[in-house]
Amino acid sequence: MDKGKMDENEWGYHGEGNKSLVVAHAQRCVVLRFLKFPPNRKKTSEEIFQHLQNIVDFGKNVMREFLGENYVHCGEVVQLPLDFVKQLCLKVQSERPESRCDKDLDTLSGYALCLPNLARLQTYHFAEHRPILCVEIKPKCGFIPFSSDVTHEMKHKVCRYCMHQHLKVATGKWKQISKYCPLDLYSGNKQRMYFALKSLLREAQNNLKIFKNGELIYGCKDARSPAADWSELAHHLKPFFFPSNGLASGPHCTRAVIRELVRVITRVLLSGSDKGRAGALRLGPRSQGPCVCEASPFGRSLRHQGKSSLECSGLPKGR
Numbered sequence: 301m302d303k304g305k306m307d308e309n310e311w312g313y314h315g316e317g318n319k320s321l322v323v324a325h326a327q328r329c330v331v332l333r334f335l336k337f338p339p340n341r342k343k344t345s346e347e348i349f350q351h352l353q354n355i356v357d358f359g360k361n362v363m364r365e366f367l368g369e370n371y372v373h374c375g376e377v378v379q380l381p382l383d384f385v386k387q388l389c390l391k392v393q394s395e396r397p398e399s400r401c402d403k404d405l406d407t408l409s410g411y412a413l414c415l416p417n418l419a420r421l422q423t424y425h426f427a428e429h430r431p432i433l434c435v436e437i438k439p440k441c442g443f444i445p446f447s448s449d450v451t452h453e454m455k456h457k458v459c460r461y462c463m464h465q466h467l468k469v470a471t472g473k474w475k476q477i478s479k480y481c482p483l484d485l486y487s488g489n490k491q492r493m494y495f496a497l498k499s500l501l502r503e504a505q506n507n508l509k510i511f512k513n514g515e516l517i518y519g520c521k522d523a524r525s526p527a528a529d530w531s532e533l534a535h536h537l538k539p540f541f542f543p544s545n546g547l548a549s550g551p552h553c554t555r556a557v558i559r560e561l562v563r564v565i566t567r568v569l570l571s572g573s574d575k576g577r578a579g580a581l582r583l584g585p586r587s588q589g590p591c592v593c594e595a596s597p598f599g600r601s602l603r604h605q606g607k608s609s610l611e612c613s614g615l616p617k618g619r
């Protein structure tokens with residue numbers, strides 16, 4: 301990247317969380333990740349540089365150790381012209397969800413993280429002519445603590461995500477409680493994973509986004525955004541799953557596409573093809589806490605369907 305010739309018109313808003321805002325280059329597969337702060341929070345340029353450098357070092361020294369280097373992109377800290385950052389900040393402001401505007405992008409230090417754009421990452425050469433699909437899942441914490449230091453009885457039965465759902469709906473962060481539970485997604489059991497992914501698709505909140513060629517085609521910016529639409533998603537995905545069935549449409553087709561999508565994601569999450577540490581971790585020692593969250597509606601849904609037990613997943617019991 302030629303930092304001397306930065307043009308804000310070549311960059312567009314990509315997304316943001318609680319701590320950073322990300323812009324993507326229109327042509328090249330790179331993003332810039334800027335830190336954001338509440339107004340009046342004064343940070344020196346040196347502090348900002350150090351904060352970003354810590355993120356890079358954490359990726360290199362901790363995340364890579366756990367997940368293997370093929371799965372962690374640490375990025376690098378770059379220094380950008382202040383004029384470019386200020387113009388960019390003005391340019392993206394109108395695209396930011398209202399609920400995120402309590403913090404401002406740092407336009408004073410000129411530092412940002414430069415990373416590959418994972419929503420457009422080309423991993424297989426043979427697929428060059430095909431659209432690139434990216435599924436982003438923020439799965440959240442997938443265990444229930446067993447430590448006796450946790451004294452509230454409920455915290456030994458219900459996971460943090462499911463408890464927070466009630467808080468989030470009560471405070472208006474989201475409109476509806478999600479049926480997703482991280483323990484179901486991490487269970488390794490196909491039925492539970494299928495239920496978790498379908499629930500994520502029903503109520504994406506900030507836990508699921510789907511991109512096609514770097515463009516967000518499914519997701520939710522905040523409680524004020526319109527509900528994400530399955531038929532629109534199915535329209536985007538149909539050519540992937542049913543390339544020769546050009547004419548079929550309607551609710552039946554939508555359901556078939558969504559089913560296929562959930563199947564593919566489940567298969568990818570369960571695939572043992574990675575030889576890195578991620579695979580090794582999966583076979584690591586069993587966690588000691590409960591492996592089912594009492595708030596997950598999965599059990600109830602099985603009973604509703606008249607089934608009393610899970611089909612065998614082929615994985616060790618309790619995982």
Ligand SMILES: O=P(O)(O)O[C@@H]1[C@@H](OP(=O)(O)O)[C@H](OP(=O)(O)O)[C@H](O)[C@H](OP(=O)(O)O)[C@H]1OP(=O)(O)O
Nearest residue numbers: 316317318319320438440441460461464468506507
């Ligand atoms: O506390 P949680 O579980 O609600 O997680 C926060 C996230 O909220 P979520 O529940 O995913 O909507 C929250 O997510 P959002 O930015 O709101 O999408 C942040 O990830 C926050 O981390 P940090 O304070 O920015 O480092 C997260 O806070 P920490 O868990 O890192 O303290």
Ligand SMILES: Nc1ncnc2c1ncn2[C@@H]1O[C@H](COP(=O)(O)OP(=O)(O)OP(=O)(O)O)[C@@H](O)[C@H]1O
Nearest residue numbers: 314315316317318319320322331415416417418419
């Ligand atoms: N390297 C990347 N490639 C493509 N998209 C990215 C990349 N990094 C971040 N994003 C997008 O930008 C969004 C915000 O980034 P991120 O989640 O890192 O923000 P954050 O504020 O640091 O997180 P948190 O919400 O946990 O505080 C992500 O949800 C993702 O869609």
